Amino acid sequence: MSLATDPRPPLPGWVLDAYNILCDHLTGQDHGESQHHVLAIPRDEAIEVLLSTDEIDLEPGDADHALTRLIDRGYLYEVDSELRVTQPPEDL
Template structure:
């Protein structure tokens, strides 16, 4: 998701690792129009998944930080109690 002209510093590796881990736990969810399926995960599960992972050594506060950064940077977007993957326009 990082763009060459993006003035923000890149995300730390452990945050992008958290994104990869959460993405692997997502299931397709229908959008409101019923035409498109978007990978999504329940927000309440994300901290548990990250903290219980053998791949990452994070505490709940670290997990919250990673999720917040991923939301702020546009890797995920929130719909109700779900986090959905932001797909590049060519994948829609």
């Protein structure tokens, strides 16, 4: 998602790993309103997902930092303490 013209350094790999874990978690759930393809998760639940995975080892502060970085870079956006994926995966 990072544009070639973005002067900021790329996100660290572990932050992108956190994003992929969240997307995998969201796409693996039955959302009932799947015709809208809104991938959303409460922030607290997103932190729990990141802390419970075996794919990366994060402390609570690290998980929160990863979410903040993903929001700052436009991978996620927040609405009423719910995180939503800005650009859902193509295969939904």
